[in-house]
Amino acid sequence: MSVIYDRVALIGLGLIASSIAHAVKWKGLAREVVGHARSAETRATALEIGLCSEVFETAAEAVRGADLVILCVPVGAMDAIAAEIAPHLKPGATVTDVGSVKQAVIDAVGPHLPEGVHFIPGHPLAGTEHSGPRAGFATLFVNRWWLLTPVAQSEPDAVARLRSFVEAMGANVEEMDAPHHDLVLAVTSHTPHLIAYTMVGVADHLRRVSQSEVIKFSASGFRDFTRIAASDPVMWRDVFLTNKEATLDILGRFTEELFMLQRAIRMGDGDMLHDYFTRTRAIRRGIIEAGQDTDAPDFGRAPAPKPGA
Ligand SMILES: NC(=O)C1=CN([C@@H]2O[C@H](COP(=O)(O)OP(=O)(O)OC[C@H]3O[C@@H](n4cnc5c(N)ncnc54)[C@H](O)[C@@H]3O)[C@@H](O)[C@H]2O)C=CC1
Numbered sequence: 001m002s003v004i005y006d007r008v009a010l011i012g013l014g015l016i017a018s019s020i021a022h023a024v025k026w027k028g029l030a031r032e033v034v035g036h037a038r039s040a041e042t043r044a045t046a047l048e049i050g051l052c053s054e055v056f057e058t059a060a061e062a063v064r065g066a067d068l069v070i071l072c073v074p075v076g077a078m079d080a081i082a083a084e085i086a087p088h089l090k091p092g093a094t095v096t097d098v099g100s101v102k103q104a105v106i107d108a109v110g111p112h113l114p115e116g117v118h119f120i121p122g123h124p125l126a127g128t129e130h131s132g133p134r135a136g137f138a139t140l141f142v143n144r145w146w147l148l149t150p151v152a153q154s155e156p157d158a159v160a161r162l163r164s165f166v167e168a169m170g171a172n173v174e175e176m177d178a179p180h181h182d183l184v185l186a187v188t189s190h191t192p193h194l195i196a197y198t199m200v201g202v203a204d205h206l207r208r209v210s211q212s213e214v215i216k217f218s219a220s221g222f223r224d225f226t227r228i229a230a231s232d233p234v235m236w237r238d239v240f241l242t243n244k245e246a247t248l249d250i251l252g253r254f255t256e257e258l259f260m261l262q263r264a265i266r267m268g269d270g271d272m273l274h275d276y277f278t279r280t281r282a283i284r285r286g287i288i289e290a291g292q293d294t295d296a297p298d299f300g301r302a303p304a305p306k307p308g309a
């Protein structure tokens with residue numbers, strides 16, 4: 001694989017940035033990768049494990065001379081970072097991000113960026129419940145979707161270059177508009193995370209009340225289902241604060257469905273429960289057969305390439 005951007009700057013050195021750093025190195029996609037982290041400990045770790053050749057205390061220093069800047073901070077931190085880096089960006093540079101919500105990032109970052117800088121928001125549908133600079137790995141994006149939500153000003157050549165960079169890390173790219181992205185992710189990621197967090201809260205509440213061993217003897221369904229509730233609280237706080245409308249919409253639909261099942265249980269309506277589970281099992285199996293999922297613990301797997309492709 002060949003160099004696509006000479007100098008890549010990663011802002012915020014957590015799970016996603018460290019995975020990008022490993023993947024870029026693995027595939028030889030940049031001449032140098034530099035970074036910014038707020039804490040001295042993260043800066044030291046990034047150098048120690050070779051994520052970056054240089055790590056800066058400020059984002060402004062990190063973006064100087066960079067051809068590609070990737071904002072890898074929680075969605076709520078994007079505004080302040082964009083304001084800080086804007087005067088220091090190289091003319092012609094591309095700025096992208098990996099935030100889990102897109103319209104809020106566009107609103108927060110777009111207005112700060114000077115003309116002549118290409119802004120192309122993005123979101124890898126790949127991750128884990130772990131965070132920090134040691135959590136990343138080079139293959140995180142392989143066969144995963146990476147959604148791009150270009151804005152009106154995004155130039156096709158700049159989008160094509162970013163697309164080739166992301167594809168070289170193994171991801172499959174699809175473009176969509178930001179509101180659509182935010183609704184789709186509210187269904188497939190944001191609301192499920194909220195429900196998982198809630199279920200852990202319920203189990204903990206029960207443990208305290210009954211002194212029983214809910215967590216100790218939790219069946220694998222509980223463990224699988226609540227894995228994502230170990231994810232970073234700052235990141236998820238920001239997702240719900242910034243994708244408010246879509247998550248409230250989906251949560252409303254979820255609650256209605258849940259009430260319907262609750263009623264069926266109360267009424268002893270076995271036919272209704274059986275029909276419901278039969279239908280949803282078929283839907284879930286259909287998702288697997290369509291290649292949108294596997295037994296991998298996380299979602300967002302893109303279809304495997306066709307033989308010979
Ligand atoms: N964790 C996941 O599975 C995925 C996360 N994302 C998105 O990627 C972004 C980064 O997430 P992760 O890498 O998972 O998080 P992380 O928690 O591993 O890393 C984020 C880093 O940003 C730093 N940070 C926070 N505020 C900052 C600020 N104001 N200035 C500088 N640094 C700051 C934190 O100290 C941390 O080192 C988020 O926007 C998240 O929504 C996207 C796809 C998957």
Ligand SMILES: O=C(O)C(=O)Cc1ccc(O)cc1
Pocket residue numbers: 099100124125126127128129189228297298299300
């Ligand atoms: O760990 C998991 O299963 C995830 O769901 C990871 C994830 C978290 C947030 C995103 O915006 C995308 C992917």
